[in-house]
Amino acid sequence: MVHLFLRLFLPISVLVAAGTYLYGKADIERELALLTSQETHNVDRGALVLRRNLDTISSDLRFLSRHGALRDAIEAPTQPSLARLAQDFSNFAQSKGFYDQVRWIDENGMERVRIDSIGGRSVVLAPEQLQDKGKRYYFTDS
Numbered sequence: 182m183v184h185l186f187l188r189l190f191l192p193i194s195v196l197v198a199a200g201t202y203l204y205g206k207a208d209i210e211r212e213l214a215l216l217t218s219q220e221t222h223n224v225d226r227g228a229l230v231l232r233r234n235l236d237t238i239s240s241d242l243r244f245l246s247r248h249g250a251l252r253d254a255i256e257a258p259t260q261p262s263l264a265r266l267a268q269d270f271s272n273f274a275q276s277k278g279f280y281d282q283v284r285w286i287d288e289n290g291m292e293r294v295r296i297d298s299i300g301g302r303s304v305v306l307a308p309e310q311l312q313d314k315g316k317r318y319y320f321t322d323s
Contacts, residue, residue: 241277245270251285258293267294267305274303290315 245251254266270283274296283303284295292311296303314320 237279241273245273245283254285254293258287263294263308267296270294270296271303271305274298286314286320290317290320 248266248269250262250266250269254262266285270285274280274283278301281298282296285293287293291313292306295306295311297306298304
């Protein structure tokens with residue numbers, strides 16, 4: 182009787198276990214393919230956003246580097262030329278609404294003009310608030 186039970190039960194148990202395993206494996210593979218597809222899509226979207234942001238920043242940097250007020254301030258960093266540059270940077274930052282700061286750091290690492298975004302407004306910092314960034318990693322690495 183036990184022998185008959187094992188002869189009938191064991192093959193059926195093996196078939197059920199094999200079927201469950203294959204179904205589970207296929208289900209996991211479908212789920213993994215779906216997750217892979219979703220994550221690939223998310224990475225592609227993130228890369229597109231990053232590319233657009235970098236393109237915008239590069240375009241802005243090219244614009245600002247050719248800006249007449251910046252050239253004037255570099256050639257003759259007088260109070261009127263720095264004030265004009267600060268006003269232009271402030272207008273630029275306000276119109277873009279993208280940057281937390283816009284600043285000109287001279288070749289020695291000293292901020293010459295700095296605009297901070299505070300509460301959605303672009304604020305020109307007074308000369309006594311400007312800082313020496315000469316030892317900061319982003320200056321020395323540049």
